[in-house]
Amino acid sequence: MKHRSATIGALHVSSPFGTAVIRYGEEPAPIQDIHLPAPEPAEAFGPFRAPDAVRRLADMLLGYFENFAMIPIRWDWLDLTGLTELQLRTLREVGDIPPGAVKSYGAVAEAIGRPRAARFVGATMAANRFPLLVPCHRVVRSDGGLGGFGGGIELKRSLLEQEARTAGEPPPFKP
DNA sequence: CGAAGAGATTAGT
DNA sequence: ACTAATCTCTTCG
Structure with a gap:
């Protein structure tokens, strides 16, 4: 993989399938990846507040787990470095x-x-x-x-x- | 750099 | 069931 900014935080979202984790880095495309199920050793992070995009994505995931409707993808929120x-x-x-x-x-x-x-x-x-x-x-x-x-x-x-x-x-x- | 290996596959036999 | 074919990316000389 190419560049990818350092991970500065992780937001946990509970779901019927286990805990999902959104890892994030720096703006403007902070979302690095999503884990489901969550990786075992829960990652510890500093006192950072999740970027807006991350919190909104968390809401979207919660909504999905509730109604299983299509999740609109905000590609501009995603860290796509390293992909061809x-x-x-x-x-x-x-x-x-x-x-x-x-x-x-x-x-x-x-x-x-x-x-x-x-x-x-x-x-x-x-x-x-x-x-x-x-x-x-x-x-x-x-x-x-x-x-x-x-x-x-x-x-x-x-x-x-x-x-x-x-x-x-x-x-x-x-x- | 070129060659070889590795897949969350597929269509055929 | 097993095999060969096919394509891009990664890893190795």
């Missing part, structure tokens, strides 16, 4: 998948103009620093399987089940 153009295009594409829907790795690959790069899309999802916000859990295998998930496959299944249920549809995956 193609990776950014992939994240933007995945960001458009609404709750209750899913898209295959291959379909995303096609959407970014690399129809044979399904595996690349998978690798990019594995490196996604903004889970939930960039809904990498909505990217699944073309054969109906779930595919992988950094936070654990059972979490991915839970999220998709909740979203499908809220959208009034059957779970969009096989197992």
